[in-house]
Amino acid sequence: MPELPEVESLRRSMLDRVVGARIREVHVARPDVVVDELDRPIRDLVVGSLRRHGKLLAIVESGEARTICVHLGMSGRLTIVGNNSPAERHEHVRFSLEAPDGTRIDLAFVDPRRFGGISLHPTWSRAIEQRIAAMGPDALSIDPEALADRLAGRDRPIKSALLDQGLVAGLGNIYVDEVLHLAGVRPSRRCRRVSRATLLEVARLVPVVLEGAIGAGGSTLRDYRDASGRPGSAQTLHRVYGRSGCPCLGCGTTLRSRAIGGRSSCFCPSCQH
Ligand SMILES: [Zn+2]
Known part of the structure; x- marks a missing residue:
């Protein structure tokens, strides 16, 4: 099961290719892995930062607006794959992103055991309220x-x-x-x-x-x-x-x-x- 070091390693491995990119499309194959409280679509979200608290990873829009929280659960993965590449087994959500230089990549959420999930929030502060406030301080940064x-x-x-x-x-x-x-x-x-x-x-x-x-x-x-x-x-x-x-x-x-x-x-x- 991924713990803090795995989620932090994942976050760091995504920084270069995901921060600054714009989400062009989202395809949800399994709606039950997504909790959505957005009143407008996630399309055109420009990723401002990737943050982590405990085992939760957050993809945060520039200006701390719309936020995508990803929990890997027991067996979840986020993988950068080729644009429009075929879905692998247990792929539940696919984000298509366009980098500032026009390059397109896809980000696939794969979770065979489905203990993980994705939630969409209108702002970063709302994501904190909904997903982070009940957690204790982060184990890496607590004094x-x-x-x-x-x-x-x-x-x-x-x-x-x-x-x-x-x-x-x-x-x-x-x-x-x-x-x-x-x-x-x-x-x-x-x-x-x-x-x-x-x-x-x-x-x-x-x-x-x-x-x-x-x-x-x-x-x-x-x-x-x-x-x-x-x-x-x-x-x-x-x-x-x-x-x-x-x-x-x-x-x-x-x-x-x-x-x-x-x-x-x-x-x-x-x-x-
Ligand atoms: Zn011993």
């Missing part, structure tokens, strides 16, 4: 003190707290397991039983781990590709995620996995307390 404050005292496993998009937006199973291993904290440990110094260390490691993964183009476990169709290589950096039964890279102890809040969590029984 470590502020994140430690948000975790402190909670009577729930630290893993579940970090996965809660209302508390901090963008983290998922992969990077939470990685952060907790580096910080030496068991995923099942309740926040209120973790010292302030350790909570701060967890909070400090969040952007470090995310930046590392963004630098590697995100993790490709199954479906993730950037807008040019390139997979990421951050999966080669994982120290615990997907390595249950393998030796801990820190101490050699066999890594274990356990379900916490319904999510499988991998940890080292010796390094993580």
Whole structure:
């Protein structure tokens, strides 16, 4: 499932070709993946910026007007394809764009499992209201003190707290397991039983781990590709995620996995307390 580093890698891979381009046409093959609150069509929208909050990507019109929010869900992808190229299987929406130099490209939204979706908003501030306001601060830019404050005292496993998009937006199973291993904290440990110094260390490691993964183009476990169709290589950096039964890279102890809040969590029984 794409997490913050994958969405950020996707955003960066689209910047050059999408910002400044004008949407000429939109073809919706599956209307149920689109929530539309626009009173005028999306055609002729000139892309002013690509923004991200947590795992949500926003294509924002110049002047912060009409905004297209894209959520990739479990298996969603946005891919730059040739103008009028044939649709691949599970392609639900296609945007045709014209660059300032007249070049035409298409942007395809493909989502086999259909947990993702697209929403259209009349303004950027309306998109914030509708899609972003209920989320916590973005995991890449939140100040470590502020994140430690948000975790402190909670009577729930630290893993579940970090996965809660209302508390901090963008983290998922992969990077939470990685952060907790580096910080030496068991995923099942309740926040209120973790010292302030350790909570701060967890909070400090969040952007470090995310930046590392963004630098590697995100993790490709199954479906993730950037807008040019390139997979990421951050999966080669994982120290615990997907390595249950393998030796801990820190101490050699066999890594274990356990379900916490319904999510499988991998940890080292010796390094993580
Ligand atoms: Zn270990």
